[in-house]
Amino acid sequence: MSSILGTVAKQLKTHPALIPLFIFIGGGAAMSMLYLGRLALKNPDVSWDRKNNPEPWNKTEANQQYKLFTVNMDYSKLEKDRPDF
Known part of the structure; x- marks a missing residue:
């Protein structure tokens, strides 16, 4: 490994x-x-964590941002679009 770094x-x-x-x-x-x-x-x-939280997607809120980058999206104004489980 050091010979490779020496060559570089x-x-x-x-x-x-x-x-x-x-x-x-x-x-x-x-x-x-x-x-x-x-x-x-x-x-x-x-x-x-499969034992304590096997389905983490059910715990996300409608106004919670999990994407890195969104264009023209205000998560604070979103309403819930799915039922509670």
Whole structure:
């Protein structure tokens, strides 16, 4: 593993134009992992605790935002569109 990092460091020293490439690819990989983690922890379709909360989507309120980005949507004005279980 250290020989690979040594080779990459040597290439970056000889070709400094590759530095932005490594920065953007590393940043994109980090942001994709953060988004994947957010989906796994915040999405109501994902159930990590089957014993205490087997159906977490039934506990979401109509005015609760769980999407990362919505266009022209005001969650505070939404009404309930499903029955209670």
